[in-house]
Amino acid sequence: MRLSFFLRESLRALRRNAAPSLAAFATILITTLVLGVFIPVVRAATAKTNEVRNKIELEVFIHDDATNAEVADLGAKIRAVPHVDRIEFISKAEALAILRERLGKKSSIVNDLPGNPLPRSYRIKLDDPDNVNLVKAALQPVDPQGKKGSISPAIEDIKDREDDTNKILSATSTIKILLASLSALLVVASVLLVANTIRLSVFARRREVEVMKLVGATNWFIRWPFVIEGLMVGFLGGVGAVGLLWVAKKTVVDPLSDRFALIAAPQTIEFQLLVVLLLAAATAVSALGSGLTLRRFLRV
Amino acid sequence: MSTVQDQQDQIQPTADPLPGARGGNPAVELGDVSVVYPGGNVGLESVSLAIDRGEFAFLVGPTGCGKSTFIRLLLKEMEPSRGRVLIAARDIGALPRKKVPRLRRNIGVVFQDYKLLPNRTVYDNVAYSLQVIGESRSEIRRKVPEVLRLVGLTTKLHNYPDELSGGEQQRVSMARAFVNHPPLLLADEPTGNLDPETSIGIMQLLYRVNRTGTTVIVATHDREMVDRMRRRVVELKEGRLVRDERSGLYRPDESTREFVTRLREPSGVAGGN
Numbered sequence A: 001m002r003l004s005f006f007l008r009e010s011l012r013a014l015r016r017n018a019a020p021s022l023a024a025f026a027t028i029l030i031t032t033l034v035l036g037v038f039i040p041v042v043r044a045a046t047a048k049t050n051e052v053r054n055k056i057e058l059e060v061f062i063h064d065d066a067t068n069a070e071v072a073d074l075g076a077k078i079r080a081v082p083h084v085d086r087i088e089f090i091s092k093a094e095a096l097a098i099l100r101e102r103l104g105k106k107s108s109i110v111n112d113l114p115g116n117p118l119p120r121s122y123r124i125k126l127d128d129p130d131n132v133n134l135v136k137a138a139l140q141p142v143d144p145q146g147k148k149g150s151i152s153p154a155i156e157d158i159k160d161r162e163d164d165t166n167k168i169l170s171a172t173s174t175i176k177i178l179l180a181s182l183s184a185l186l187v188v189a190s191v192l193l194v195a196n197t198i199r200l201s202v203f204a205r206r207r208e209v210e211v212m213k214l215v216g217a218t219n220w221f222i223r224w225p226f227v228i229e230g231l232m233v234g235f236l237g238g239v240g241a242v243g244l245l246w247v248a249k250k251t252v253v254d255p256l257s258d259r260f261a262l263i264a265a266p267q268t269i270e271f272q273l274l275v276v277l278l279l280a281a282a283t284a285v286s287a288l289g290s291g292l293t294l295r296r297f298l299r300v
Numbered sequence B: 001m002s003t004v005q006d007q008q009d010q011i012q013p014t015a016d017p018l019p020g021a022r023g024g025n026p027a028v029e030l031g032d033v034s035v036v037y038p039g040g041n042v043g044l045e046s047v048s049l050a051i052d053r054g055e056f057a058f059l060v061g062p063t064g065c066g067k068s069t070f071i072r073l074l075l076k077e078m079e080p081s082r083g084r085v086l087i088a089a090r091d092i093g094a095l096p097r098k099k100v101p102r103l104r105r106n107i108g109v110v111f112q113d114y115k116l117l118p119n120r121t122v123y124d125n126v127a128y129s130l131q132v133i134g135e136s137r138s139e140i141r142r143k144v145p146e147v148l149r150l151v152g153l154t155t156k157l158h159n160y161p162d163e164l165s166g167g168e169q170q171r172v173s174m175a176r177a178f179v180n181h182p183p184l185l186l187a188d189e190p191t192g193n194l195d196p197e198t199s200i201g202i203m204q205l206l207y208r209v210n211r212t213g214t215t216v217i218v219a220t221h222d223r224e225m226v227d228r229m230r231r232r233v234v235e236l237k238e239g240r241l242v243r244d245e246r247s248g249l250y251r252p253d254e255s256t257r258e259f260v261t262r263l264r265e266p267s268g269v270a271g272g273n
Helices: A002-016 A016-053 A068-080 A093-110 A130-140 A162-204 A206-216 A218-259 A273-297 B002-011 B067-074 B097-105 B124-132 B137-150 B168-178 B196-211 B223-229 B257-262
Strands: A056-062 A084-088 A120-126 A154-157 B026-038 B044-054 B056-060 B082-087 B107-112 B186-189 B217-219 B232-239 B238-246
Touching: A002 A016, A002 A084, A002 A162, A016 A130, A016 A162, A016 A218, A056 A068, A056 A130, A056 B067, A068 A084, A068 A120, A068 B044, A084 A154, A084 B067, A093 B223, A120 A130, A120 B168, A130 A154, A154 B168, A162 A206, A162 A218, A162 A273, A206 B124, A218 A273, B026 B067, B026 B217, B044 B067, B044 B082, B044 B217, B044 B232, B044 B238, B056 B067, B056 B196, B056 B223, B067 B082, B067 B217, B097 B107, B097 B124, B107 B168, B124 B137, B186 B196, B196 B217, B196 B223, B196 B257
Parallel strands: B056 B217, B056 B232, B107 B186, B186 B217
Antiparallel strands: A056 A120, A056 A154, A084 A120, B026 B044, B026 B082, B232 B238
């Protein structure tokens, strides 16, 4: 009885208050749409970055004049360092083969080299890319005078691919910041527009409110229809945005994902979960807007 | 009417009677009440007054004398700057804000401008006031036609307020105020917009309501109507109580028909100034 009364009252208010409701509806739709694009893109970008980060490995290059015994000893020492998952020895010939492979068609230039200048090396796989600096420090401990030492005289140099990763990370974080601030602005605009819509609705229904107060309706009995009105605007905006996103997914993203790895990234958020999240966000935004107005303009 | 009696019985006195109270069980009691509006305007000044249960009282005086302040005080739309306001021996100053709706459910109010909802029919206007206090559907279906029969609007159930005359609109507003049979009915200039003949109809209705045991307080500056009714008259002037007269000609057994006949008599039997 009460619920149906509240719903009837809210629908009646929505009809009478159509213009501002439409503005709030459109803003929430756009906000939700941006969020709906933002969340999967960031998820995919983060997943891609992690993938790259996971490929980080250390490569320990060995002096050409190191003896085989020293090289074997170094291998054992590296294996003993914590966080080292497994190591792989690359001989000079293997290094040359890898270079040839990497150069592809231009591999003939390798033939012009006088002998084989490439050093032997150990490739180290880490248990977690975050530990790269720990392992590096263990291989080249810094002595009290601040001079970089080495666990073995056989080590010539240690290299990792951190620079590449940092570039990717900074690019994705820029995208994240941009999209996040855009979403934040849109959320603020949505909250204010919903607040304004409800304020106009309160104003349009001031006679009803007056009568309700006179005959002794409780505060929440007066407020509920307005809250429901706000929630309906938000929910409909959310549903509209989800509908558009679904169409975009079916017509644009799905056909393209066969060709572009980033779009097809398996780590991207599930569509169903995304829908639930977006609807919840749209409803929360409108609830916030309604609450804001009712606190200020409907003190009963 | 048993419902009215039941509701009155439910209200138990909680505050001590004010010194100088006339005994009995006043429905409304003001103890040395002053109201000063922000900005220094005085709404009421040291008003002490008791109106008994079942009494019919007029509150008269020129515009700005404090009549509306009095009504708003009783509805707890505002607080007195000083003094106590008691309804059914309960100090409403001590009433928490959450209980205010419950207080208002026990008070019916009628205004000069009717305060009807223009986009609802007569039936819906009355039903609305029951819906918003959470009354069940079956109770609404029972009470609304009953009260509309009482005010004589059975044939206009599905008309909208702008299709009704002023008198009919005021009847709807009366129906809304009385549909819950509140023990106290307040009327703020109920005939202010109406011609004399229509006013008589409204007064007749207020009288009929009063005869069911409801305390009725009517704020008005319709001096002629007051004089003809010969009921208690409380006069306010610039916020002060200047006259409180119990008219002598109170006949408890006067029927509504006799009462109206008397109202239609030529003027001149008036008491007071």
